[in-house]
Amino acid sequence: MATYTYSAVGNREDLMDIITNISPDETPLMNKFGRSKVTGMVHSWLTDSLGKPGPNAQLENQPFSSTPSTPRKKLSNNIQIFMRDCMVSDSQEAVLKAGVKSEMAYQLAKTLKLIALDVEYAILRNNDFAAGTGNVGSVAGVAGNATTQGKMGGIPAFNTVNVVTGGADVTEENLNDAIQKAWKWGGTPDICVVSGANKRVISGFTGNAQRERSADSTKIKQIVDVYESDFGLVNMMLHRMQLNGRIDLLQSEYWKLAYLIPFKTYERPKDSLMNGKVVTGQLTLECRS
Numbered sequence: 381m382a383t384y385t386y387s388a389v390g391n392r393e394d395l396m397d398i399i400t401n402i403s404p405d406e407t408p409l410m411n412k413f414g415r416s417k418v419t420g421m422v423h424s425w426l427t428d429s430l431g432k433p434g435p436n437a438q439l440e441n442q443p444f445s446s447t448p449s450t451p452r453k454k455l456s457n458n459i460q461i462f463m464r465d466c467m468v469s470d471s472q473e474a475v476l477k478a479g480v481k482s483e484m485a486y487q488l489a490k491t492l493k494l495i496a497l498d499v500e501y502a503i504l505r506n507n508d509f510a511a512g513t514g515n516v517g518s519v520a521g522v523a524g525n526a527t528t529q530g531k532m533g534g535i536p537a538f539n540t541v542n543v544v545t546g547g548a549d550v551t552e553e554n555l556n557d558a559i560q561k562a563w564k565w566g567g568t569p570d571i572c573v574v575s576g577a578n579k580r581v582i583s584g585f586t587g588n589a590q591r592e593r594s595a596d597s598t599k600i601k602q603i604v605d606v607y608e609s610d611f612g613l614v615n616m617m618l619h620r621m622q623l624n625g626r627i628d629l630l631q632s633e634y635w636k637l638a639y640l641i642p643f644k645t646y647e648r649p650k651d652s653l654m655n656g657k658v659v660t661g662q663l664t665l666e667c668r669s
Contacts, residue, residue: 382467382654383466383467383468383469383472383483383487384469384471384472388472388477388483406500406620407496407497407499407500408500408617408619409500409503409504409535409573409617409619409635410496410499410500410503410637412571412617412632412635413503413632413635413636413637413665414633414635414636414637415636415637415638415639416636416637416638416639416666417638417639418459418638418639418640418662418663418664419640420459420640421458421459421523421524421530421640422456422457422458422459422519422523423456423457423458423459423638423640423664423666424454424455424456425454425455425456425666425668426452426453426454426455427452427453427454427455427668427669428450428452428453429450429566430450431449431450455520455538455666455667456518456519456520457519457520457521457532457533457537457638457664457665457666457667458519458520458521458522458523458524458530458531458532458533458664459524459530459532459640459662459663459664460502460506460521460529460530460531460532460662460663460664461524461529461530461660461661461662462495462498462499462502462643462660462661462662462663463495463658463659463660464491464494464495464498464658464659464660465491465648465656465657465658465659466484466487466488466490466491466656466657467487467648467654467655467656467657468483468484468487468654468655468656469653469654469655470653470654470655471653473655484655484657488645488657488659491657491659492659495643495659495661499637499663500621501621502531502532502534502665503534503535503637503665504534504535504573504619504621504622504628505534505536505621505623506521506531506532506533506534506536506537506665507533507534507536507537508520508521508522508531508533508537520532520533520537520538520665521533521537521664532663532664532665533664533665534665535573535628535630535635535665535667536626536628537665538665538667539628539629539630539667541561541562541565541567542558542559542561542562542565542567542569542628542629542630543558543626543627543628543629544558544626544627544629545625545626545627550578550581550582550627552582552585555572555582555585555607555609555627556609556610558627558629559609559610559611559612559614559629560609560610560611562611562629562631563611563612567631567669568611568612568631569612569614569629569630569631570612570613570614570615570630570631570632570633571614571615571616571617571629571630571632572607572614572615572616572617572627572628572629572630573617573619573622573627573628573630574616574617574618574619574622574627575618575619575620575622575623575624575626576618576620577624578622578624578627579616579618582607582616585607614629631669634667634668634669635665635666635667635668636665636666636668637663637664637665637666638663638664638665638666639661639662639663640662640663640664641660641661641662641663642661643659643660643661644659644660644661645657645658645659646658646659646660
């Protein structure tokens with residue numbers, strides 16, 4: 381993004397000295413998930429389970445025997461390189477501006493917010509696979525090379541069990557079915573990522589919905605922030621980027637952002653009357669369950 385004096389808005393002295401940035405910069409998933417470290421362009425990790433319980437009654441003189449253990453499973457995801465830049469002319473940085481002291485500082489702040497939104501989008505919406513169909517043994521995302529940008533697989537690449545699809549068909553019954561399915565497989569979802577349209581549907585549920593009540597009001601707000609199912613409490617996460625045709629039930633402790641290179645800001649070499657900065661980082665998504 382290049383910013384010039386003649387195209388910039390807000391350089392007149394009689395403008396109000398306040399600039400309001402109304403662009404949504406919420407990144408709840410990026411802020412919620414933990415962090416881990418990557419050492420290669422394809423990141424792999426192991427998951428494990430105890431195995432199935434069953435009848436276990438033995439004789440007093442039962443000879444020792446060996447039971448095959450449940451093998452660990454390997455999951456993999458590709459690294460995605462994120463990059464955004466901003467450029468400001470020397471003239472624009474020098475002139476008196478309304479609302480900002482430094483144009484570069486202001487544009488850099490916007491760039492940082494935007495690249496965070498890019499990561500959030502990839503987390504929630506990337507569903508690519510380099511091989512396989514998303515099952516154990518396949519590699520999520522797209523492998524990069526000299527001519528292809530690498531992409532990480534997002535939540536849809538891994539979450540194929542505890543998910544509600546169908547958009548207008550979302551009901552309290554199929555939400556409960558998804559929560560039960562996750563519970564049957566050993567999970568306990570704690571967040572439910574929903575679009576605005578589906579949040580309104582869920583707020584209309586008449587079952588075990590925990591609503592908010594103002595201390596100084598007798599009115600009950602039609603807002604469901606926590607849904608109490610037979611299998612535990614699930615917090616509703618309203619997300620601007622979530623598709624209407626999908627609701628993801630996640631157990632947040634099992635999701636990590638794995639960084640090969642944390643985000644850094646670089647100065648662009650100066651070859652004109654422009655100053656530039658580049659923000660870049662390399663990471664992938666890790667699903668440990």
